[in-house]
Amino acid sequence: MQNSIPLLFVHFGDDWIRGSEVCALNLLNNLDSRFLPVLWTNNSAMASAARRAGIAVEFERFDIAVSFDSSRRRFNLLAWAKQRRRAIQLIKHYQIQLIHINSGAPCQWVLGAARQCNIPSLTHLHSPYNLHDRITLGLHVAPYIVCVSHAVSHALLNEGYPKQQLSVVHNGVPESLDTDQNVFSVKQYLGIKQNENVVVSVGSLIHRKGFDRVISAIECLHRQQTHCHLVIIGDGPEKTALKAQAATLGLEHYLHFVGEQPDVAKWLCSDVDVMVSGARSEAFGLVLVEAALARLPVIAPNVGGIGEVVDHLKTGILYVSNLNTPPLLAQHIAHLLSDSVLARRLAYNAYRKAKTQFTVAANQQSMEQLYQKQLEQNPTQAHSRLRALLRPVPSIIAHIKRRWLSISSSATQGSTL
Template sequence: MKILHLNAGNETGGGMSHILSLLNMLDHDEVVLGVLEDGEMFHKARELSIDTVNFKQSFPYDLSVLFHIKRYIENENIDMVHTHGPRANVLMNILKPSLSIPWILTLHSNPDDDFMGHGVKGSMFAKLHKCAIRQADHCLAISESFKKLLHTIGVANEKISTIYNGIDFNVLPNQNSYREELGFVDSDFLIGMVARLEPVKQHELAIESFAELNKKNPNTHLVLIGNGSREHELKQLCSQNNLERHVHFFGHREDVSSILPLMDVTLLTSKSESFPLVLLESARARVPVITTNVGGVPQLVPSNKYGWVTECEDLTKTLHLAYEKNKDERQVMGDRFYHFARSRYSSNHLAQQVTKIYDIMYKLPIEVESHV
């Protein structure tokens, strides 16, 4: 069986980590990653020796790429297509009537949030994306909340499987990393937040809540890892709150796994998520988390033994609770979090579950409706 995984190729965060982690655990002779543009994902996949093809879409609405994708599927005897992300899903929906192979998609994010802040055009793309999702032969939901979301979109229950995210817990952080290298000292209380600087991540909530903590505790620092369209706006917000020396914009980093263990807690303030990989990365680093109650968070942080699941209006209070814990107490929480997540959400377990779905779908007959 040969499976083409199709993605826009512009992922840099949790979506990219999920796809590459899955592909790396699957048989490399049976999978190929197809991307639509030359981005970080393309090069990282090559570094992992994953068979990769760039279909070179000229611009996001370039439909001529459909011909190249279809020809590749036919010439390479692809048995199944697995799409990730709105652009890949919409393109596959156009191709589907002319193909006689199964189409599986993974829902990584809420379609209504994918184009947040893009006005009428964003609303139109969200509708196109939902239409595409309904046409897939099978949908993988990365959390129970996303399974419910698929129901509301109109996907039948028998076409949905819930398969939680996973990461490789055998990847160890750099044990020689020190706070001093990042410009901090041991007495500083560090809050790490790994998230794209985009509206859905609600960085303004993190910054404003942190400002209240920092007023009474000047040794506190908020470390923001990630880039995005809101960087200038968020830096202005920090300036308004006199936080220039306490909120640090690290941009996109390749060494997140080495930075996270240096944090006292990690923070996630997203409006919506599926099953946040950054929380799994925090668990691997043995660092407790503070997170909004979104997506699969309740499954990953089922009690306050591992961290804090909070409502937006209670975030300042929760930051104070984390600060008031001593270092040993936070370390115990982090160790518990590590063992809990490792036993349930490994990349190997993810690959085994997905492979079972492939085996089932491969045996089902697929009808060809028409030709393009």
Template sequence: MTAAKLHIVHTEASLGWGGQEIRILTEAAGMIQRGHQVTLLCPPQARIYSEAQSRGLPVVALPIGRKNLRGVLALRRWLKTHAVDVINTHSSTDAWLAALAMKSLGKRVPIVRTRHISAPIPHNPATRWLYQRASHHIVTTGERLREQLIGINRFSPTAITSVPTGVDTAHFVPGDKAAVRQQLGLPLDAPIVGIVATLRSWKGHRYLVEAFAALPDTTRLLIVGDGPVKEALLAQIAQLGIADRVVLPGNQRDVLPWLQAMDVFALPSYANEGVPQAILQAMLCGLPIISTPVGSILEAVEHERTGLIVEPQNSAELQHAIQRLLGDADLRQKLGSAARERALARFGFEAMVERMEGIFRNVTENV
């Protein structure tokens, strides 16, 4: 018997752009490919709204960017007039708005709450109601995030599943380094250390810049992305006198060639991580990784096997790790090959979509 198709509604209040928003869109596209109906609800000024439109994904603009009565009523009106099988919330604001809208309607539509980051969750009765009663299941993007909710918040383990973000293993592959560097206008012979991440404080760019400043003048730093700390980073780079050695191409719709141009990938985050998509993309490109034991990063990066793990906010340790990899081509090759094998085995896109589909079906059948 053919399984019933679902109408899956994603809500996202965030106006920003990063791995969380990219996962929503890629997951939505995967569900549509499997025959499900998917609708994204988000504020009209959110970056994800225009991105969904450009990708041909169904999206509806609603004023849900803030926790207020207007947002609750807007969601309530939309949900009252549309047949929905499951709601997948993604940020704190839309999770609260969706929970309150559904409670006011009295409809038994299950809510799945996806937790993308490792930021602590408050200990209070209202938050416990949101996660344990209003939400029918919690999805985390890493096992350590799941353990955090069980061990610290005392949430029921049977209602929490870790589903790491899946990456397109056919797209992210090693490439011809010389060819892509020529294409991008990057030096052919210089050692290149790179990062792909939204320019947010907790991604650790400032520590990477500090570490890089002490490296030989022949090295280059590639910072792909944009975000709120850009001006601060530019000021830091100027103050250190390394502007001629740092390339900042901004946001890129396709980061593949930029990854293929790198010798080493570094993401020195110090907070708020699940399993970052950029790390998985870099691993699939066969790059050795330098990162930190934050969030669920250790589920992807194993010290001395698929990369090097350094202490968060420690520029000296980060500098040493970069120097070690740049000075040892055999080690780069060994770690990069192992990283690609691990990403292929554990973090494929189809596995993520299949597991999420299973969760959606389970909650709709048991609501």
């Protein structure tokens, strides 16, 4: 379209399509015709998906100026200069008028390029960043930040980032789920008897997602003679350890690792009974929204942004995440499996909330309003960079004090032995 606004969408991430990539592609595919997106990414899977949707793509392997590896902190000046120069080239080539930085890493080189070209930008954070990364990535000098949950925003706001330059926009899920047309049976597919209960859990098989806690909860249920199956959708480095845990607990027959699935909604809309999360931390909880749209009751820990998705005993069950998680989780699962009225009520309420608050349309509308807001502002009137750089100083001092006290305490204990 002749009057479309060229938008540079910069995405950095691993070479897969998961939560943040899905949300980014949903946004790019549904943007109003006023915006003409160009995706610049190091993610080949995402680049391919965007090209298939007719979106202009610039794919390249980013040289990261600041390492995220805590054991090898470094700053690569040449990589920083190269990426910044490339950003300026793309801005000029596509006549970019607005930049969407999708994750904190590209801030290293894109923020400076945007300032040099006098182009407005916003930074979209899909997870909380630790103090080191908030400082080295330059998040405090970002002219505008969008967080996927209030939980993600807390550290920045506590360090003095201006509230008027930050918005929370929850992720959105397509409204295409239709449980009335479900023809897929998990029980039939996995050879589970129709009268047996099935719990499902979804995510990357990593420590943070807490699948080990869900497996332990299932073992607690079996010890209480409440037998049910657990279907785990996803893959990752902990798969072997989780299978070993299941074997040690004698649950091989009741645990089903089905790997990554291209259509998770199909599984959630099937004949499973409860969706469970064992996450130790979570920025938002996109799969919980998918479960809500599938009218599936959910049980999840009250960590991170999950409390913004699930209202305890209204749209699901929240539990306290601690060392006692497995037996507590088992208790909640048994409760929902035995109380079908409560399960249906929670699932229905969650469905209504998801349909009004967590859709792609709602996410798109909010993001487009923020785009327009940035376009109407003068980038040269951004907040003082020096003042912004000083914001984390109290946090740095507090961190140093905690480290010093910890070292002092350890030394004192050692001297008394």
